[in-house]
Amino acid sequence: MDTTTDSGSNAQADRPERLDRRLLIERLSSYWLIGAGLFAVALFALIVLTLVQQSIPIVSEHSLLEMLTSSNWDPASEEFGYLPAIVGTIYVTVLSMAMGTPIAILAAIYIAEYAEGRMKVIVSSFIDVLAAIPSVIFGLVGLIVVVPFVGDYLAPALGTHSIGLGIVTVSLVMAIIVTPFMISLTVESLEALPDELREASLGVGATKWETIRSVLLRAAGPGIFSAILLGFGRVFGATIVPAMLIGGQTAIPESPFDAGETLPSLIVNDFGELMSIPLTQSALIFVGLLLLVIVWLFNFGAMLVRRRLQRRWQY
Amino acid sequence: MDRYAEQRLFGFLARASAALIVAVLLLVVGVTIFRGGRVFLTDPAVAITPPGSRYMLDGGGGFLHAVLGSLFIVVPATVVATTLSLSTAVFLQSDYSSERTSDVINMFLNVLWGTPPIVYGVFVLTVIIAVGAQTSLIFGIVAIAIFQYPIMTRYADEALQSAPDAVKEASYGLGATRFETARVTIRAALPGIIAGVIMGFARGIGDAATVLFTAGRSTQMPGGPFEPATTLPILIFEQAASFNAEVRSHAYAASFVLIVAVLALIIASKLLAGRYARFAPGGRQ
Incomplete structure (x- = not known):
């Protein structure tokens, strides 16, 4: 050169x-x-x-078992019972996943199998946008829209009373937040399937829906399953929305319309004021560790299930 | 119900679900833009006015402190996270690590990716307590950078992996070293990497849980790297349920600024990804 x-x-x-x-x-x-x-x-x-x-x-x-099963949370007198927050977290996670999962899977089926051309581009870019909106904005919209809706319409319609803030409100908003995340993972695994599968199934006389139900959902099953588990992890660790909308009450909720507390919102609501007491600080850091371990288990479970199902549902 | 009725029913349900999600998005964006825009557009100066001395009580002044705080925290954090995540992603390619090593590292990255942001916040806070410092801008940067790192690494890794092997082979064939080859590969993967950086920036600017305890919920202009600061999401979080209507309206205006910024970033990411596609072999010319 x-x-x-x-x-x-x-x-x-x-x-x-x-x-x-x-x-x-x-x-x-x-x-x-x-x-x-x-x-x-x-x-x-x-x-x-x-x-x-x-x-x-x-x-x-304090003994671990005692903390996890005691329902008395009163840091001022050194009582650290995590049970109310654990119950609240389970309530929120189960409710929002129950609402979000079917909608996410159906919408993913629409995008992957029904939508065509421009419609598909539009709907999937809408979902990308929804996934990128900061959760604090969902919290704010929740305060403006969902809180009055639950307090004034939903709770009276179901014959109970609610101040608007509470587990149901958080679950509704979290269901919206977690959906786009599950949709994009599900669409990915549906679109990765070879067209031969669809052709073969339609060729032996199955309708489109039968093909989706018995062939495609099964073949994409491992991916969909890990999408759901990762969604669980998301709802579980969500912080800002519960802290804004759950009402902050550390007692075991009697109904889903009650105010409550989740593990992450416990950290947010109690950290500021109680930083000075070292034991409380340690108790809240322990919540962080608990979250990390549980999310880690979810991820690990998602990986294992995925591998196992991949072997069982291979095509 | 015969099979055709079932088919119609589920076809309808699938369409309805997609429509529901689009409607919800429009509702969320619409409410934010309507409620926030009404405050912001009648008085746009609110975003460039420093807060008054009793800001949290009477909402005097504006929220320039949060706008600046967001920029001063997220821009440096994104620079740090981009450097680290790009390096990690290059390392994960087969040139530097065995498949086994990259599998193990990927497993840890996945766990970090799924870790709730609040855990990072708590982690950085314990570090702050351990070194005896106070919550400040610099720790906000650290927390956001840690939060962005796994997200951006995933984007960069995917982009590098989808770069064609021919680029790499050609580079090695000319006698380039691994580092020189990595530079060529990065260039070929640039659209994906840039999209990842912008998405990381968007996630960082919108996250409140990591900075809530680390940046300090200051209500004054950021004074320096070791002084407390605040960001737009923290401001919205703190003021959304305030009893003072003026303070509350600032949260709405801030949410308008935030959502416009995030939407602009997403559009920018799509446009830039298209623009840089010319570096990718087989991409648009």
Whole structure:
């Protein structure tokens, strides 16, 4: 390449130097990149270790079983019962997944199997937008729209009373937040299926819906299942919406229309004021650890189920 | 019910679900733009006025502190997270790591990806307590960067993997080193990477749970990297249920600013991805 031969010796000396420089860059960059690769693991380990270390005071003070089953949450007198928040979290998670999952799967079927051309582009970009809207905005719209709806219409229509803030309100909003996330994963796994599957099924006389129900949903099953589990993890760890809409009451809710508390909203609502008491701080950090472990189990479960179903439902 | 009736029923339900979701999106965006826009457009200066001294009580002044706080936190965080996540994604390609190694790292990344943002917030807060510092802008940056890192790594990894192998082979064939090849691959994968960076930025600017305890809920202009700051989502969260109508209306206006910013970022990401597609072999010329 270097053909300017004004001095041959100079070019001779240049070339190894340039190679040396390239190799040096290569070596240095590979150290950096290996470091970056290990950063993911290090970050995870650091988070877990820090949370565990900070949770030790509360766990050594109160027994784990007692904290998880006691319904008395009163940090001022050092009573740390997580049961109300756990019940609230389960309520919210189950309700929003029960509302969100069927709609998500049906909408995904529409996008993957029914919609065509421009309609498909429009609907899926709407869903991308919905997925990107910050949850605090959902919280605000929830305050403006869903709270009066639940308080003035839904609760009276079902013969109960509600102040508007409560588990049902949070579940409705969370169902909306988690849907686009599940839709895009489900659409992905439906679209990854080969067209031969559809052709074969339609060819033996199945209707379109029968094809979807008994062939496509089954073949895409592992993907859909892990989408649902990941959706569970999402609702479970949602913080801002519950903190804004659940009403903040640490008693075991009697009906889904009651105000309550979820584990993440417990952190938000109690952290600010109670930072000064070290034991409370530790108790709330323990909630963070609990969240991390449970979400980790969800993810791990999603991976295992996916592998297992892939073997069973292979086509 | 015969099979054709069933087919019609479920076809209808699928369409209805999709329509419901589109309607909900329009409702959410519509309510935000209508309620927030009404406040914001009658007095746009509210976004560039510093807050008054008793801001949380009487809503005097505006919320410039949150707009600036958002920018000062999310822009540096995105720069940090982009550097780290791009490096990690390059490492995950087969040139640097064995399949086994990248599998293990991917597993950890997936766990980080699914971790609730509040956990990052609590983590950074414990670090703050451990080093004896106070909640401040710099820790907000750290928290958001940690939150963005797994999201952006996933986008970058997908983009790099979808870059054609021919690019890599050609580069190695010319005698390039791994690092030089990685630069060529990054260029080929640029549309996906840029889309990922913008999505990471959008997620970062909209997240409240990570910065709630780390940036400090300041109601004054950000003073410096070690002073407390606030962001738009924190402001909305704090003021949405205020008893003072003026304070509440600022939350609406802030949500208008936030949703316009996020929508603009999404559109920008789509446009830029199309524009940079010319670097990708086989992409648009």
